[in-house]
Amino acid sequence: MNEHAQKAAEFIRDESRTDWHDEALWFVRTKRDKASHGIPEWEELRELASQVKDNVLSNLDQYLEQFESRAVQNGVHVHWAADAEAHNRIVYSILEKHQVQRLVKSKSMLTEECHLNEYLIERGVEVVDTDLGERIIQLKEEPPSHIVMPAIHLKKEEVGELFHEKLHTKKGATDPKYLTEAARQHLRQKFLAAQAAITGVNFAIAETGGVVVCTNEGNADMGVHLAPVQIHCMGIEKILPRAEHLGIFTRLLARSATGQPITIYTSHYHRPRPDGEMHIVIVDNGRTAQLGREDFRNSLKCIRCGACMNTCPIYRRSGGHSYGSTVPGPIGSILTPGIDLKKYSGLPFASTLCGSCSDVCPVKINIHEQLYRWRQVITQEGHLPPAKRQSMKWAGRVLPSTSWYNFFGKLVSWAIRRFPRPFLYNRFNEWGKERELPQPPRQSFKEWHRQREA
Amino acid sequence: MPVKIGLFIPCYIDQFYPQVGIATLELLEKLGCRVEYPAGQTCCGQPMANTGCEQDATTTYQHFVQLFHAFDYVVAPSGSCVYHVRKHYDIIEQTEEVKRVRKNTLDLAEFLLDVLQVKRLEARFPHKVGLHQSCHGLRGLRLGSGSERILEPSSKLNTLLRMVAGIELVELTRADECCGFGGTFAINEPAISVKMGKDRIADHERQGVEVLTAGDMSCLMHLEGIIRRQRKTIQVKHIAEILNGASL
Amino acid sequence: MSRNSILAAIQKNKPAEKPLPAIPSFANGKAAPIDIFTSMVEVGGGQVIRDTNSHNLNTTIKKLFPEAKRIASPLPAVERNVDLDQLPSPGELESVDLAVVRGQIGVAENGAVWVTEENCGHRVLPFITQHLIILLNPSDIVHNMHEAYERIQVDATGFGLFIAGPSKTADIEQSLVIGAQGARSLTVVLEAV
Incomplete structure (x- = not known):
């Protein structure tokens, strides 16, 4: 787990304080909406x-x-x-x-x-x-x-x-x-x-x-x-x-x-x-270097209003200190990798790419698009954790193949249906810690469609 | 000349939520469309790309283009996958086929309103419904104005739901906050992901919502996972199911 | 040398030329609305007093601040007892209860008033004083910041600023508190014309 995820998990442990922090910043976002609607x-x-x-x-x-x-x-x-x-x-x-x-x-x-x-x-x-x-x-x-x-x-x-x-x-x-x-x-x-x-x-x-x-x-x-x-x-x-x-x-x-x-x-x-x-x-x-990065130079338009922090659902629930950078939040996550890519390689992943930051930004910085681009750079430069890198390479081979896709789809569905609960819900299953896995049906859409055509 | 429509059913819908694919297909057919479902389809490639491995996704992109380039429109019940095809298929060679696919791939709501110009639907859903504005559809495809931008408020999903008889649409405290799914974010940052999901559900619950709907099943998969774990009574349904006349 | 290396790096890394956009005035052309200005000053935490003239100015001031002992102003019409010309150090102004200065332009959209060092006697006066009064001619109220900057020459003096209310902060739990480091109150006195 990267540093932001760890610190965020610590922050969230005190849920009522997280709610308080989230509300305090959402209140500022709401004031921003009201003022700009005028x-x-x-x-x-x-x-x-x-x-x-x-x-x-x-x-x-x-x-x-x-x-x-x-x-x-x-x-x-x-x-x-x-x-x-x-x-x-x-x-x-x-x-x-x-x-x-x-x-x-x-x-x-x-x-x-x-x-x-x-x-x-x-x-x-x-x-x-x-x-x-x-x-x-x-x-x-x-x-x-x-x-x-x-x-x-x-x-x-x-x-x-x-x-x-x-x-x-x-x-x-x-x-x-x-x-x-x-x-x-x-x-x-x-x-x-x-x-x-x-x-x-x-x-x-x-x-x-x-x-x-x-x-x-x-x-x-x-x-x-x-x-x-x-x-x-x-x-x-x-x-x-x-x-x-x-x-x-x-x-x-x-x-x-x-x-x-x-x-x-x-x-x-x-x-x-x-x-x-x-x-x-x-x-x-470091600013002239950022100016030379075509995909990221727009980050230099920032006027430091903080609106992207106030609107960011992740910032509001993890606090500024979880980012470990001078400028936290969405804008910090596109500025800071330019300073030290390896050290801050977790930050562009501290986002769902929901795009709210880009739409509140008063100078229209395409923040979420730059987060997506930094992720690509991080992989190219070899800073993605090896396990993740491997699994994506593997997915990259399975998903273009109809037969592999069909096979693995069936396998996963079968496993979720048949495996006893402790096999499915264990410490390796990050999804399942606080969420149920989907309940796979007996028939995929593809199978249903094949039957219907026949 | 009859229009050829290719149906794309995202991988997780295919495997876990076939009823959403069925509803999409039936709805389009009811509206008089001739729909083909290329059986060789797999995934749009987003999981790799959002993790920073778009280079590993290019073969998947090619596979998608190869299957769908001959259609006039490619329709999918997912703003997120459609956004990915339109926005991020820019890293493969931009052949005529690729350009065509990127231009003609539409989310179901866009297709219904912008192409078919649907004005009314034969559907009834007498329940209190909360609409979750999935982010990639809302801010990526601009299926609505979004609460951030200072524009005349609009939402394609909302427009469609208002065509359903008996439906009661609620107003949320936070109209379009992210649910926290975010693809691999859901497992990279599970604590925040779940917290965001819980907060979204709570907003719907406060408004007395019986059914939470969205344009993206991925958001609902995440929310449903929390709902089931916490044994809540609120239900989730993809918008295609409601528009196709589903009942509870 | 840093200077040349920075400039060289910019030259090497900067994007292709992009033109400056033309800026519309965004004003509707009608007379500047005093009412909007007044309500915006109030939004900022200040107050607006209307219809004061040179005859009743000092009465108005006394009525507003009966307790003010040390009053400073570069305006001869104001009854004052602090000599701004004979200051041993600007810190002496710490004991000023009330300062009265002239504002040059008011901005309706946000209640801000443009004041320069020439209006203040000393640059620190509008901040260090406990309370601040700005006199403004209502015909100097413009619609928005675009119009304001059109009228202002920002470098006409060494220091100029927009003041839009009393000093304030919300740094403790977002609770608004008036009177942070600067003046505790702002009164804009609109002169009768």
Whole structure:
């Protein structure tokens, strides 16, 4: 059994908690449905967004160069990082230059992917994640389980206990209002003391050299505008050609993510403030390789809304941690094999290929089709478990042959009818652990038809 | 010129659920179709392909094409197999025969509504019925709008069921969530697969459904497996059986 | 060097040229609906006050926030007691109870208002303040984001943003809580014309 299947089975063992997790995410999916139903041109917007991203991918080098030169003209320092290590080194060198000891961060899946926090903490920098969900999991020393709602897997009792221990809230207090207020007071002190602030980037505008960050809490701005040094870390694929394209993407993003018509704050940063310094780090870390994979390059269109997670019946019932990748869920299962195919070869199989992910995706990534394609690549590269590989080779010989097919069909039916139950239902029968096998009839359709013709 | 229709009965229906094949054939004949059933048929090849071994499935694809290329339409009571033929037979050489088969292979519901343009059916089924929207038919073949897309709601299966006298169709809390079968997924990830199935059944039960129907028997095989293990009273029937005038 | 190797890899791996699509405006051309704007601000957790003019602005503010002790605003018409020009550090603004700024464009479809650093005195003001009032001319309300971006020059200033409500979070069990890290409330005051 692959790693996802194992972890999923563990997650499901607590069935009422699984139901709770499933309902929490389904609720977000329902909000997304309601919000997008309010926009008659929704499907047209998705198509436009997909086409804009197609254009971006086909001109990515020019757009990045244009973006860089505009940003430099704006007085921004632009850095390029080929991989996670380079990214972390660059960020640390900026902090070192300013002797930064206290850093605040707002949500960034990229820095999560690069393991920036660990890198900086090892070098003596205090790193505080300031999005409430991120702060919760940081205090709990866990990775995020969702890209938009990092602590969606935790119950308020668990957060209450954690805050009691770390932030000295009242013992037994579980009211989200009270806990959020405690976090507010705690984080305000961190914002005021910070010497630098890091944010992720939702969109970067080639034409103007600026970056756009969307939050609901206002934590990105609290950090950026209070600290003297601001750093924005972005993957190369975040580029949009012009500001007018933000019209499409800001309409799609929050509605897809949480069902809100727009995030509370949509901040556009173009120049440092007079007494400040602004840096942008542009990161590859496997993205150009993905761009070269024809079947999979569309995954780079992703705007990290998380809608595919909220709709995925498997994600909802297995939790983000079961994927073992920075980005979990359907989109993670097509992005991550590109990073390490062998290690993540189980992920494209963590799907029924139901296709719901592709249909909620605001940029129309054909996620389920890419899952199917990754499965083929995994077999070609020899990463399918040998037993499975053999059985499929065998099936590939039996099924094109009418006589073999008829013979085995009869055999299986006969076995199910005649074998005593313990022979059929044992530890090798994954189907039969919680399900009955079908009850084979005396006559197959084929036999019935032969008789009828005769 | 009379239209030649080839009937494809998926492997697991052939072996385990012949009554679904019989209902499909009888229904088509009742509607005046001349239907041939090539006896050499086996499987569409999906089990290998969905496991990542589509190269092992190409001979099966060729076998399918060879048996069915001479028909004007190939009709099957399975959105999933039809989707597989149409979508994934792209890896073998695209001869005229292959192109023809890929274009003309239709799910039963598509064939009834789009080709035969059926407006009414001689069937009566006075029961509370819950329709499970099998994913490959719904999102693969677009047999309906689906709850994700912002379109005028539609469903071919629903349209057909509404032609059945006495039927009471229920509305589900989750209109088209996957049942968790997913081919080899059912045995690769049994815990989630079963949990998804249980949740689907529970939704139907909450609406008081007596009979759970779908366009794909594979979904129903999985759901029925859970229903029987848990000794529940809800029954499953393929849509072809209901449209053909089955009784409980 | 990373830069050149990244750009070279993109050049090698990128797909064939795909054109940019034209973007329709999606607006119906009629006057921008204030009512939709108002209800969308409310959806975001804010409130809208109508028909305030320069004569009764300060009365309105007092009525809305009678307890506000420290009031900051770059607008001379507002009765204020925090000097935004003489800040030893932006952190001093932590004690501000109420900030009043001007918004440039309102968006009906989502209740967002475009504000730039020039409207704020200091960039951090609309976030760090406990409560926020944005003054908006109703004739500056547009239908949707496409129209808004048509009117805005995003790089006219170093920093600009859309604000669509008070700071909020749902990170604990999806329970909506108003007042996360930023302002605890948002009031959009529509000026009488």
